[in-house]
Amino acid sequence: MSIYKIKLDHFEGPLDLLLFFIKRDELDIYDIPISKITKEFLEYVNLIKMLDLETAGDFILMASTLMRIKVRMLLPREVDERGGEIDPRNELVQALLEYKRYKELTDELSYMESNQRKLSFRGNFKEDFKVAPPEFDTLLKDITIFDLAKVFRIAIDNLKPEVTHEVKKINITIDEQIMYILDNLLKEAEVSFIKLVSDMHEKIRIVITFIALLELTKIGKIGLKISDGFNDFIIYKLEDGSNIQINN
């Protein structure tokens, strides 16, 4: 693991974390060593359990993207319409560069914000109520049916963003999911990830299961291998993991 002490919530997202690796190790962004970076990324994702799990989802999505790229790197390259080989990393590189561009602008905005905070606008305005209210006849002067319709739409639209967040508490722990995975591996020697999570309806449950997987991989209880399908992988039991205790 890295010699640097890093808290994951310091990063704005998975792209930010990847950019950090690239900067720290002085990697060529056009030639990212994908195995190395995937490994490191997964290590960090493993730390996510210290964080709120809403953030974890985005990191885990990136972990699966990295794993997919890693697999594609081993396969014969796809070719574009001009016959050139397509680097499986292209999309990721473009995303990283685009993100970096806005990251720089964010710094500038932050600087502008600090400057603006030093200004105070003039305060203390007492409106002069001696002025009579305007005659109603002038209020709807020159108004067309289009204006009317437009205003209606805006009034309705302004209602939409008021989303009420309903918090549904799902009691689920990493340890529980570790048991769940091990139970599955008792029945069968190998199980695919998709199959493992196929009955799960809540995103959070899948996320926790993934973390449990990483945990088990880390302590050497299970192994992971690539499945035939690009978006899946196989989990199998390791013999020598039996002496490792799971903290409960």
Add this chain to the structure above:
Amino acid sequence: MDQIYKSIIEALIFSSDDVVPAAELIKTIKGIDGDEIKITEEDIEKSVESLNSNYEQENRAFLIKKIAEGYIFATREEYANYIGFLTLEKSKRRLSQAALETLSIIAYKQPITKPELESIRGVNCDYMLSTLLDKKLINISGRSETVGRPLLYKTTKEFLKYFALNSLADMPKPREIEEIMQDEDFLEQKRKIMMNAIEEEVEKETADETSNDNEAE
């Protein structure tokens, strides 16, 4: 008292959202520069007087007024009619916006009760309803069956006449408006793209007519 405090006093009275008592000004200055700073209410008063005589000399449009609770900036009387005009324009705009919004919701959601209307607008609508009733743009069409049986409002013939509509069915659908209401730039771009497409079409047609084996690029 240091001269710099005259400017600080000016800045503080200027930016405050309320009348500032002299004691607050002193507290602030000591809070930042330390308790050992010597500054009294009399110093404040003198600074304000000095500021005001600066403003007078320089013909500024404002001055600092001392009222019971403290200090406050105010514009000079001679500009009252200009300022009145500007604020009147502003309140006019606000009112006409409110009238339009109320009327539009009634038009599209009719018949509608006051509670429903208020929940959409997020503000009390008594004044707007009575004004619109007064002008006969809306009327009462009955009572709702819901709790409290509130009155139902709908638009009138007068409303149709006002907007030169034959019937309510002629009102634009919210969906149609949605399409029109894209950003100006977006519309402009869309127009350009469409114009280009039409031009290309026209060019192609003319080219097709003259020679039939002309490859279009």
Add this chain to the structure above:
Amino acid sequence: MDQIYKSIIEALIFSSDDVVPAAELIKTIKGIDGDEIKITEEDIEKSVESLNSNYEQENRAFLIKKIAEGYIFATREEYANYIGFLTLEKSKRRLSQAALETLSIIAYKQPITKPELESIRGVNCDYMLSTLLDKKLINISGRSETVGRPLLYKTTKEFLKYFALNSLADMPKPREIEEIMQDEDFLEQKRKIMMNAIEEEVEKETADETSNDNEAE
């Protein structure tokens, strides 16, 4: 333009509780003194410049800023800490890094949909969007024509005011991607920033254990 209008312009901007566009100043002056008065936006701009150079000479604690295509009085920077003390920083909290990042993407790419925004940031943006909508820094500007017709977002006047910008054109220009790559200090300079941040983070961690409410909303 008559010299008297310089004072009237001063009075009008001074009395207004928000940014005043030049067009409104002209409308007000013509509304009171008659349509035949010759006064242009350029005259307004010159008057404001002249007022500002007066303030500078006279060492006033404030000046007129041009923000969001209009004019507003503001205090000079050097008094910020005194004003902050008096107003107790008025709940003037800074935006979080995530909010700034989201805003910068919306500002440059507007109008932009949530899916586009999320694909650039690589994270879910629901919470950020609702926070920024709440603060009126962004608004809904319509719907995109793409699949699902997602809502489009753009920045508001309040956004310009928050960053003291006259217009969006005053924002720093984003660099071309090629340019970012050629950057020698792409590795060096940013790493330093990162390392500093991490050190701070470690320091903060100990502080965090005692108080837990450092994040803005």
